[in-house]
Amino acid sequence: MSALQYLLFTRLRNSLREFIRKPVRLVVLLVCVALIGFTIFAGNQASLEEGHTYRSATELYLIIAGVCVFMFASIMWNGVRKGATFFTMPDVLLLFPSPLNPKGVMFYGMIRSIGMYLAISLFYLMQYSTVHGVYGKGFPTLIVAMLLFVASTFLANFLSFQIYRKKIGGTREDYYEAVLSATEVSHSAVVAQKEGRTAEIIPQNIKLGSTGFTKGRGASAFYYKHKIENRRGRKLFLNMWSLMAIIGSLAFAFVITRVGEPPEDLRSVLVGVFTFATYLQLFSVAMGRLSFELTKPYVYLVPEEPFFKLLHCLREMIPTSVIDAVAVGAGLGIILGLDPLMTLLLVIARLSFAMVFTAANIAVARIWGGETSKVIVMLLYLAVIIVMLIPAVAAAIIFSTIIKLSFLTAGQTIMFFLAVLNIPVSLAVFYLCRKMLDHAELNNS
Amino acid sequence: MLKISHVTKKYKKLVANDDLSFAVEPGKVSILLGPNGAGKSTIIKCIAGLLRFEGDITIGGFANSLPEAKALLGYVPEMPAVYDLLTVGEHLEFIRRAYKVDDESYTDRLLQMFEMDDKINKLGKELSKGMQQKLSILCQLAHKPKLLIFDEPLVGLDPHAIRELKLLFRELKADGVAILISTHMLDSVEDYWDTTHILINGKFAAQRSNVPGEKESLEELFFAITEGGKAEKAGDSE
Numbered sequence: 001m002s003a004l005q006y007l008l009f010t011r012l013r014n015s016l017r018e019f020i021r022k023p024v025r026l027v028v029l030l031v032c033v034a035l036i037g038f039t040i041f042a043g044n045q046a047s048l049e050e051g052h053t054y055r056s057a058t059e060l061y062l063i064i065a066g067v068c069v070f071m072f073a074s075i076m077w078n079g080v081r082k083g084a085t086f087f088t089m090p091d092v093l094l095l096f097p098s099p100l101n102p103k104g105v106m107f108y109g110m111i112r113s114i115g116m117y118l119a120i121s122l123f124y125l126m127q128y129s130t131v132h133g134v135y136g137k138g139f140p141t142l143i144v145a146m147l148l149f150v151a152s153t154f155l156a157n158f159l160s161f162q163i164y165r166k167k168i169g170g171t172r173e174d175y176y177e178a179v180l181s182a183t184e185v186s187h188s189a190v191v192a193q194k195e196g197r198t199a200e201i202i203p204q205n206i207k208l209g210s211t212g213f214t215k216g217r218g219a220s221a222f223y224y225k226h227k228i229e230n231r232r233g234r235k236l237f238l239n240m241w242s243l244m245a246i247i248g249s250l251a252f253a254f255v256i257t258r259v260g261e262p263p264e265d266l267r268s269v270l271v272g273v274f275t276f277a278t279y280l281q282l283f284s285v286a287m288g289r290l291s292f293e294l295t296k297p298y299v300y301l302v303p304e305e306p307f308f309k310l311l312h313c314l315r316e317m318i319p320t321s322v323i324d325a326v327a328v329g330a331g332l333g334i335i336l337g338l339d340p341l342m343t344l345l346l347v348i349a350r351l352s353f354a355m356v357f358t359a360a361n362i363a364v365a366r367i368w369g370g371e372t373s374k375v376i377v378m379l380l381y382l383a384v385i386i387v388m389l390i391p392a393v394a395a396a397i398i399f400s401t402i403i404k405l406s407f408l409t410a411g412q413t414i415m416f417f418l419a420v421l422n423i424p425v426s427l428a429v430f431y432l433c434r435k436m437l438d439h440a441e442l443n444n445s
Numbered sequence: 446m447l448k449i450s451h452v453t454k455k456y457k458k459l460v461a462n463d464d465l466s467f468a469v470e471p472g473k474v475s476i477l478l479g480p481n482g483a484g485k486s487t488i489i490k491c492i493a494g495l496l497r498f499e500g501d502i503t504i505g506g507f508a509n510s511l512p513e514a515k516a517l518l519g520y521v522p523e524m525p526a527v528y529d530l531l532t533v534g535e536h537l538e539f540i541r542r543a544y545k546v547d548d549e550s551y552t553d554r555l556l557q558m559f560e561m562d563d564k565i566n567k568l569g570k571e572l573s574k575g576m577q578q579k580l581s582i583l584c585q586l587a588h589k590p591k592l593l594i595f596d597e598p599l600v601g602l603d604p605h606a607i608r609e610l611k612l613l614f615r616e617l618k619a620d621g622v623a624i625l626i627s628t629h630m631l632d633s634v635e636d637y638w639d640t641t642h643i644l645i646n647g648k649f650a651a652q653r654s655n656v657p658g659e660k661e662s663l664e665e666l667f668f669a670i671t672e673g674g675k676a677e678k679a680g681d682s683e
Contacts (some may be wrong), residue, residue: 204529206530206568211535211566217542218545221545226541228531232530232568233530297526298543301520302543303516303544305512417660440496
């Protein structure tokens with residue numbers, strides 16, 4: 001076995017062993033398998049129902065193509081500017097100076113890269129329920145979608161590296177410099193992740209602007225600090241993920257109501273469209289600057305009540321959440337032809353889910369603050385959301401049977417009560433986590 | 446000023462700190478010594494309230510999680526804690542505002558001492574590692590804490606900053622500040638340590654006081670205990 005083959009298989013074997021050595025990872029793996037199993041079952045059950053009709057497959061193909069185009073464009077955009085790499089820092093430091101064949105080293109990097117994207121693409125399997133139940137498609141479509149995902153991500157990496165390389169020169173030394181420079185960028189992100197830090201994407205050229213604080217004393221100093229940081233980081237109100245979630249939600253609503261066979265009453269798809277928008281919102285709501293604060297000592301050290309510090313750290317997210325809610329509410333209102341009252345209800349519902357997702361993020365940080373694996377944190381976050389929504393969903397269904405609101409359909413009534421009940425549930429979680437900053441687990445050494 | 450009673454910290458099965466007890470009095474410099482992985486940074490993070498632990502830690506008589514205790518504490522971590530998007534001046538203003546300190550003259554003096562006064566409008570991300578370490582130190586000195594904890598404070602500093610920091614240790618000691626330092630650079634603290642605690646595998650292998658006229662250096666003491674090169678001298682060992 002050659003050195004590179006040995007390295008490839010040993011790393012693969014060791015990463016698989018990690019699942020057995022770390023019980024949390026094994027549990028996560030089992031949960032994922034169970035979720036895939038459930039989604040297959042649910043998808044098949046849905047399609048067995050009498051009179052079940054499928055939506056146009058064109059929609060599905062558009063979504064698959066959209067994901068590929070988005071991945072390709074974002075990797076290319078980053079790769080061409082900062083460089084893309086197939087290698088980790090130990091690869092560069094150990095393999096590049098070694099007498100191994102450079103083509104073999106390149107091939108090794110590409111195989112690893114494809115393997116990584118293939119592993120990520122397994123999440124497509126969780127979409128079986130939608131693909132089968134809604135569009136009447138099965139595994140062949142999902143497998144094609146997975147392969148397209150792998151191909152587009154890999155190709156984007158490969159092409160952006162070639163363009164970046166040409167940009168800085170063409171000699172062998174230039175090639176090594178390009179790889180080293182790109183690897184350093186990705187290495188610092190990997191190190192940040194291992195240390196539990198979230199690497200912030202900072203503009204290369206920062207405009208300093210005015211310096212100094214305008215206000216802030218005690219815990220509120222964090223809020224005014226965040227205002228300065230957001231200005232310099234060019235994060236005015238909406239970050240890229242929020243913006244994408246808004247555009248995605250409105251585009252979905254538009255496609256559902258205008259492409260293929262549009263529904264007679266546009267409002268009939270409101271619950272489905274809002275559910276999809278909330279699904280995207282789930283990934284766009286985070287803890288804002290609090291996630292960076294949690295990785296630095298100051299937020300723990302400043303001698304203020306922990307709850308005040310927490311609230312002031314979350315304060316910068318209020319305008320973001322309001323703008324997001326108004327954009328989605330008003331956008332859907334226009335696309336679906338809703339009256340002002342329903343539009344207002346949508347805005348409130350969107351805000352209430354922002355509260356739920358923020359509270360879930362806080363709860364995960366409070367309970368599993370020492371966990372550094374992004375995948376595990378994401379699954380814990382989803383689990384907390386499910387736990388938080390169970391009482392609200394149950395109560396919403398009960399309330400909707402007791403109290404009838406004439407201007408809402410049955411589904412909309414449940415949605416309305418759920419939105420209202422989300423608020424006390426979120427506030428309860430915030431209250432339970434009020435001493436989070438007194439129970440830190442900042443293990444980033 | 447600092448009292449640690451029966452502190453244990455476990456990372457799953459690994460016991461990083463095993464039933465540690467010690468104290469640092471006002472105006473005294475205490476040194477934490479030990480090989481890599483002995484648990485020095487862990488006990489320091491427990492004191493600073495950055496890790497959960499079993500046992501009791503008090504600062505000035507207050508539990509370390511209380512704001513009253515935090516107001517007395519300054520903690521300089523091993524890795525510089527700097528915000529990328531704040532300038533040097535804004536870091537110090539942030540600390541003054543967060544700790545409700547109105548007097549700017551002390552931070553101005555610190556900036557001059559550490560030759561950072563010409564970098565006041567530099568962003569955290571634009572600073573070199575050594576500069577970031579200096580700024581990290583200044584941030585923790587700015588509110589004049591009564592207990593200062595340093596985790597490897599000299600790593601990355603230039604000779605001028607090392608000299609200034611050593612002078613500052615003496616000045617703070619004379620002002621009655623309790624200082625706890627974790628370091629591998631034994632000669633850097635040789636002249637002014639009062640007590641030392643040698644950690645091995647999460648436990649104290651020895652605790653000593655600096656007796657005037659004692660000929661054994663900190664380095665000799667460290668190797669005698671960690672490598673068994675010499676028999677332990679009579680003293681106030683555990």
